[in-house]
Amino acid sequence: MTDAIDEYFAVALELVKSAGNLITDYTSGCKDFKLKSSDIDLVTEIDKKVEETLISGLTAKFPDHKFIGEESAFEGVKCILTDEPTWIIDPVDGTLNFIHGYPSSCISLGLVINKEAVAGIIYNPIVNQLFTAKKGQGAYLNDRQIHVSQVKDVSKALISFEAGTTRDEEKQRIVFENFKMIVTKAHGARTVGSAALNMAMVALGGSDAYFEFGIHAWDIAAGDIIVREAGGVCIDPAGGPFDILSRRVLCASSQELAQELASMLHQYYPERD
Known part of the structure; x- marks a missing residue:
């Protein structure tokens, strides 16, 4: 399973990095947006383009994999989580930040197998922060291994x-x-x-x-x-x-x-x- 996760992750990482270019084209903000559930729940065309890029790229390599995506769900696709390899996608997490040009938004992509997250990528291309993890292999910021604090109180x-x-x-x-x-x-x-x-x-x-x-x-x-x-x-x-x-x-x-x-x-x- 580890070898398979490594393969899935390698493909996903390249797609996420490529999709990041769609976000960095709007570092000063993106004023073309629509309302979703409220006047502070928003979506842009970039959200949709990033999700489409990831889903199409992963489907081409792994046609049996499933997907749960924010924009797909908004358009009525039901969230169904099975034991099958499932990519869970937020194409632009922090859309309100993205619209305003506040540099804290990211692509979030998790791989869930048997209902457990086994790999994850969080990429803020605006400030070049790439957080990654695979099950049993540690967590990283760019190429540096990271650890939680020791705070207990x-x-x-x-x-x-x-x-x-x-x-x-x-x-x-x-x-x-x-x-x-x-x-x-x-x-x-x-x-x-x-x-x-x-x-x-x-x-x-x-x-x-x-x-x-x-x-x-x-x-x-x-x-x-x-x-x-x-x-x-x-x-x-x-x-x-x-x-x-x-x-x-x-x-x-x-x-x-x-x-x-x-x-x-x-x-x-x-x-x-």
Whole structure:
């Protein structure tokens, strides 16, 4: 299986690097966008082009592989996760950043086999950050192996979180309650504007934990394996096992920190993918 994953990964990496050129053409922002579920949930033609590039390239090499893609899902393709090799794609994670020219957006591509993420690529071509991981082979930023921090206590943790893209009043109330908790209990708070890059920051050791409610499988599939291969953990924000289709995630530098944070969070349960 390792040899097969290496082969799949090598093809995917070249496609991601090539697709990154579509993003770097718009480093000053992309003003041609459309609304999706709300006035802060947006899509551009670049999102669609990147996803099409990845799906067509991978299909040409691996015709039996399955796909779950953000833009495909938005157009009505149902998210179905089987035991078959499945590529889970967010073509531009951090679309709002991308539109504004804020340099924190990325391509996120995870490979899931038997419902477990076994390889992941998170690529921010604007600042040349390439995070990668394969099962049992460690996590890397460009060519340097990376590791999570050793933080185990919320009071010493820099915690990343996001408000999300919904205007739902109950969700916003939960966001504000959790933000209040973080700024009074944790070392500090950060918001990058991209779920994948938030997870990459935990893997890098720059952030100690990240949680979010309302994200999707394509936001977190690559980040899951990258965090775990960097020595961290991914769980449900209530403390149970991680479920890639639950639209809920908490990743951290240690099991102790993850569980302590989970015990402090106000919970929100969105509709599953």
